[in-house]
Amino acid sequence: DAGITQSPRYKITETGRQVTLMCHQTWSHSYMFWYRQDLGHGLRLIYYSAAADITDKGEVPDGYVVSRSKTENFPLTLESATRSQTSVYFCASTPGDLRYTFGSGTRLTVV
Amino acid sequence: EDQVTQSPEALRLQEGESSSLNCSYTVSGLRGLFWYRQDPGKGPEFLFTLYSAGEEKEKERLKATLTKKESFLHITAPKPEDSATYLCAVQPSGSARQLTFGSGTQLTVLP
Numbered sequence: 001d002a003g004i005t006q007s008p009r010y011k012i013t014e015t016g017r018q019v020t021l022m023c024h025q026t027w028s029h030s031y032m033f034w035y036r037q038d039l040g041h042g043l044r045l046i047y048y049s050a051a052a053d054i055t056d057k058g059e060v061p062d063g064y065v066v067s068r069s070k071t072e073n074f075p076l077t078l079e080s081a082t083r084s085q086t087s088v089y090f091c092a093s094t095p096g097d098l099r100y101t102f103g104s105g106t107r108l109t110v111v
Numbered sequence: 112e113d114q115v116t117q118s119p120e121a122l123r124l125q126e127g128e129s130s131s132l133n134c135s136y137t138v139s140g141l142r143g144l145f146w147y148r149q150d151p152g153k154g155p156e157f158l159f160t161l162y163s164a165g166e167e168k169e170k171e172r173l174k175a176t177l178t179k180k181e182s183f184l185h186i187t188a189p190k191p192e193d194s195a196t197y198l199c200a201v202q203p204s205g206s207a208r209q210l211t212f213g214s215g216t217q218l219t220v221l222p
Contacts, residue, residue, distance in 0.1 A: 031207075031208045033209060033210075035212075040214065041214065042198070042212045042213055042214040042215060043155075043198070043200075043210075043212040044212075045209050045210070045211075048207065048208070048209050050207055050208070056207065058209060090154050090155070092154075094208060096208060099157060099160065100145070100157065100210065101157065102147075102154035102155045102156075103154050104152075104153055104154050105152075105153070105154050
């Protein structure tokens with residue numbers, strides 16, 4: 001099915017563990033983004049990518065790592081999870097024409 | 112620094128009671144202003160993109176307008192199924208396609 005999919009849908013992890021959130025899109029969109037959504041803060045940009053092998057930091061990148069070896073995949077890794085990274089994470093993509101499509105989100109809880 | 116402020120934070124309407132949501136923005140140059148709808152547990156769903164002051168767009172009971180400093184989302188004769196959080200976002204000129212979001216307005220339409 002065409003679209004943008006995120007996995008897992010829900011994740012509980014312990015403080016200090018590494019965890020990777022996956023994002024896959026089927027359109028071959030050039031641009032991909034990772035946002036986190038917290039009460040009172042709205043959606044904040046973590047990292048974005050303009051093409052395969054091109055990534056850049058957003059507003060809140062500390063503690064996160066991204067890669068984009070293939071156009072369709074944009075995984076987000078928390079190197080050593082902290083409680084402050086408990087959030088809902090959304091991946092998005094756009095071909096560059098200003099219309100963005102978001103995934104359904106990953107709800108991450110760090111205990 | 113780019114900034115987006117939405118008001119009110121929450122709005123309760125009776126079915127059929129029209130109203131407006133406000134999005135004020137400060138940006139160095141505007142490439143586009145977006146409205147999204149977000150239902151609980153889901154990712155944001157695209158509604159409109161506005162590009163220049165004076166532009167208007169409509170979809171069913173929703174109409175979005177844009178001035179140089181703010182945008183309004185007018186809801187005419189709302190129904191309970193219009194209940195959702197409405198998000199406003201801007202894309203600055205010269206940016207690499209990333210969006211800056213407001214915190215959203217949570218709309219509840221009572222039957």
